[in-house]
Amino acid sequence: SPISKEETRETVEEILEAYPAKVAKKRSKHVIIRNPEEIDQEIAANERTTPGIITQRGCAYAGCKGVVVGPFGDCIHIVHGPIGCSYYAWMTRRNQYKTREDGRNWLNYSFSTDLQEEDIVFGGINKLKTAVREAYNIFDPKPKSITIHATCPVGLIGDDIQGAAKELTEELGLPVVAFNCEGYKGVSQSAGHHIANNGFFKHWIGTDTETEEIEGFTVNLMGEYNIGGDAWEIERVLEKCGIKTVATFSGDGTYDAATKAHLAKVNLVMCHRSINYMATMMETKYGVPWIKVNFIGIHAFAKSIRKVARFFDNPELTARVEEVLTEEIALAEAQLAEYRKRLEGKTVFLFVGGSRAHHYQELFADLGMKTIVAGYEFAHRDDYEGRQALPKIRVDADSRNIEELEVEPDPERYNPTRPPEVLEQLREEKVIGDYEGMMPDMGEDTLLVDNISHHELDVLIKRFKPDLIGSGIKDKYIIEKFGIPCKQLHSYDYGGPFAGFRGAVNFAKDVDLRVNGQAWKYIKAPWQK
Ligand code: CFN
Numbered sequence: 001s002p003i004s005k006e007e008t009r010e011t012v013e014e015i016l017e018a019y020p021a022k023v024a025k026k027r028s029k030h031v032i033i034r035n036p037e038e039i040d041q042e043i044a045a046n047e048r049t050t051p052g053i054i055t056q057r058g059c060a061y062a063g064c065k066g067v068v069v070g071p072f073g074d075c076i077h078i079v080h081g082p083i084g085c086s087y088y089a090w091m092t093r094r095n096q097y098k099t100r101e102d103g104r105n106w107l108n109y110s111f112s113t114d115l116q117e118e119d120i121v122f123g124g125i126n127k128l129k130t131a132v133r134e135a136y137n138i139f140d141p142k143p144k145s146i147t148i149h150a151t152c153p154v155g156l157i158g159d160d161i162q163g164a165a166k167e168l169t170e171e172l173g174l175p176v177v178a179f180n181c182e183g184y185k186g187v188s189q190s191a192g193h194h195i196a197n198n199g200f201f202k203h204w205i206g207t208d209t210e211t212e213e214i215e216g217f218t219v220n221l222m223g224e225y226n227i228g229g230d231a232w233e234i235e236r237v238l239e240k241c242g243i244k245t246v247a248t249f250s251g252d253g254t255y256d257a258a259t260k261a262h263l264a265k266v267n268l269v270m271c272h273r274s275i276n277y278m279a280t281m282m283e284t285k286y287g288v289p290w291i292k293v294n295f296i297g298i299h300a301f302a303k304s305i306r307k308v309a310r311f312f313d314n315p316e317l318t319a320r321v322e323e324v325l326t327e328e329i330a331l332a333e334a335q336l337a338e339y340r341k342r343l344e345g346k347t348v349f350l351f352v353g354g355s356r357a358h359h360y361q362e363l364f365a366d367l368g369m370k371t372i373v374a375g376y377e378f379a380h381r382d383d384y385e386g387r388q389a390l391p392k393i394r395v396d397a398d399s400r401n402i403e404e405l406e407v408e409p410d411p412e413r414y415n416p417t418r419p420p421e422v423l424e425q426l427r428e429e430k431v432i433g434d435y436e437g438m439m440p441d442m443g444e445d446t447l448l449v450d451n452i453s454h455h456e457l458d459v460l461i462k463r464f465k466p467d468l469i470g471s472g473i474k475d476k477y478i479i480e481k482f483g484i485p486c487k488q489l490h491s492y493d494y495g496g497p498f499a500g501f502r503g504a505v506n507f508a509k510d511v512d513l514r515v516n517g518q519a520w521k522y523i524k525a526p527w528q529k
């Protein structure tokens with residue numbers, strides 16, 4: 001690491017000094033100096049934020065409606081709650097959807113019951129039912145499914161949205177699915193992911209009982225949300241290799257594809273944090289194994305596709321994959337070379353959600369840039385420490401109020417797509433069912449900061465003066481007032497795709513403009529005065 005052990009220690013001290021003793025003790029478990037010699041190094045994560053501390057986290061409603069369910073464009077997603085919850089989430093995530101031949105596309109809409117004081121006092125359930133009927137009646141063609149999302153006040157007054165969904169499913173003849181994703185559930189967006197996974201698994205997955213088989217090397221893209229068009233670049237390369245995507249959860253996802261997802265031969269899990277529940281349940285019920293992949297960064301992408309080829313173990317597919325990779329890598333590397341010259345050795349901080357603070361490290365490495373501080377907002381310990389941390393996780397703060405579905409093998413449809421001994425072998429090779437987490441990729445004396453606060457960010461910026469920070473809208477302008485460029489790794493700031501080969505080149509261009517742009521030198525940071 002370009003920062004010394006001594007400097008790192010002093011920085012952590014300075015961070016903790018500002019807190020009352022109790023808070024300092026708590027935070028000290030979330031601010032970890034990486035030591036690769038310490039086997040099974042630990043970090044605290046997925047815990048309640050201390051009140052008063054400013055963090056970048058969101059809520060369960062954001063994780064359910066905004067993240068996992070919302071991107072399905074051929075469905076209508078109704079928010080039952082005050083209008084602010086809808087307004088502030090309207091189109092900000094930049095998950096993209098292309099209109100299919102059937103013309104269905106409600107992605108640009110924001111549907112809300114606009115809950116008022118009167119509804120809080122007398123109950124909002126009739127208003128909700130009216131809203132669902134109205135949304136159904138207005139449009140032709142009809143939505144494939146209607147989803148309902150509860151916000152905080154709905155949980156507090158106890159509107160029976162599940163009962164309403166059941167009634168409306170019968171009345172309208174299409175699946176109306178209710179999600180009790182009240183914002184206050186859990187400690188972050190993460191609880192909402194879990195709620196969304198459960199709802200999809202119960203009401204959508206496997207509901208196509210007619211289609212018996214989908215031929216070919218079929219996969220589902222899971223935990224890929226098509227931010228800035230990422231999924232389209234991934235699918236371009238997969239298709240070129242001869243790998244067929246059945247369904248995506250959820251970027252550019254369609255309802256019909258989701259109902260057939262159980263027929264894919266393997267699940268490719270991109271963002272483990274948001275979709276692991278469904279991957280596990282699909283494995284139990286239908287025998288579909290999962291492969292952890294990362295499509296961000298040209299070498300990460302290549303490695304991930306090779307894992308898929310290894311899974312299918314088909315000589316033709318393997319040869320085709322190698323051919324495509326040789327061609328694509330050569331092209332991307334030639335285009336990256338120029339940027340790399342200007343970016344080599346520059347330093348980055350990364351603070352993003354539940355997987356990108358890790359995934360993007362591989363792309364920065366392709367550019368010759370070093371990640372010196374990184375952390376998730378709401379990921380769990382296993383996303384840092386790898387799957388082996390699971391048995392050590394004491395209380396899953398998210399799962400306290402969230403139903404664990406009882407899932408059993410489906411006697412008629414359980415269909416592992418590879419023989420048991422092959423699956424065993426693949427498991428041993430860590431091709432399926434395993435992931436490593438962020439920790440092993442962090443160099444000695446780098447810092448891991450879970451659920452970073454604004455105070456901590458300030459100290460880190462002043463101390464280490466990184467060349468770039470990858471983060472989100474809540475701290476972008478604070479960072480830029482320090483004279484340091486911020487690249488949004490949630491919304492991509494109007495840019496993208498950044499996944500795959502072409503995405504990596506887009507990203508390099510964007511990062512180069514920021515890191516080597518001339519504007520920053522006209523800003524005087526406080527330490528320069
Ligand atoms: S697209 Fe994903 S990749 S789903 Fe998750 S954990 Fe969020 S919305 Mo923002 S960018 Fe972020 Fe991840 Fe998975 Fe996005 S890092 S915080 S809830 N996230």
Ligand code: HCA
Pocket residue numbers: 056057058059062063066092093094189353471472473474488490491
């Ligand atoms: C969310 C969505 C978000 C916010 C982005 C940001 C996204 O958490 O509710 O803070 O910049 O990616 O849109 O993570």
